[in-house]
Amino acid sequence: MPILPILKYPNQTLRRKAAPVREFDAELVALVEDMAETMYAAPGVGLAAPQIGVSKQILVYDPATAEEKGNYTALINPRIVEAEGEEIGEEGCLSVRELCAEVKRTYRIVVEARDLEGSRLNFEAEGWPARVLQHEIDHLNGILFIDHLSSLKRTLYKKKLKKIIEAEKQGDIGESAG
Template sequence: MVRKIVRYPEPVLRAKCRPVTEVTPEIRALAADMLETMREANGVGLAAPQVAVDVQLAVIDVSHNPDCITFMKVNGEKVDMVQHMPIVLMNPQLELGSTKEIGEEGCLSFPRLRGDIRRSSQIKVSYTDLEGKTVTVESDGLLSRAFQHEIDHLNGILFIDRLNAVAKVGIKRKLARLMEEWEEDDE
């Protein structure tokens, strides 16, 4: 089922999400709905607070672009990224690499708004999957950026918070205009 994606400034987007304590049928249904919602919106990731649920659950799928990474390891083994998509992650623990890079990002909760965000170029993340198993993924490129973006959501951090000071000033007016358009869209 496609769920409504909440837009900024909905308070749930600033929530520090609760851990998932058990993989229940409701959690499985939420994950399935989130995957369907993300695909319907042409996104590469979606976090539970974006569908108004404050739990540490996110989905990612970058398989549409197999060249968006240079490597992916799952539990220490090199793997074909496309065969490991989509990713459903709960209660993630993120380790950031030391090298940073700037890349353009958008967010399904901020339609038509994009910005250049500085993030670690490589990550290592451990999370619980829908089977209740701990999985560790290492990667770079778009997958690294998607993990960081979605995990930020689970901690109430939005991509606009990561803009540099000059970009924040420039985006305020644009964001105000977009918020007016979003209200009109909802009417």
């Protein structure tokens, strides 16, 4: 199973609204397995299909601590159907280089989705897992965590990113999944 390259902001595929999945077939299973492997290798706690250039409503996530990792969940066509409370917490993103920032999220959510076989799922999440899910579901709608920051913070980040990209070009450092 290959580890896939992760697209980085400002790649435009990250900004597209992902299409719903209609076929629950072997191809979907294989894609999800590659996504999980890519997520663990990065390492990350979640990965959405647009991050590997596939504009479909698919995500994998594993919010467990390091010792308990390996038991990921795949969600197809997920959406948030209930939301309650607020919490501020730190986030980063595999598609946003060198940035961690505090983001306000809903504390408790109810998610509806399909599993890999197309069966309907409906479950509740709170706190950290709910944060990870909101971050990944945002990706399926073309939204990045930096969109939740103040415009000042975003402007500062864009300046920093320009320098990072320049340095990469000069040093000829290839993009990796890290």
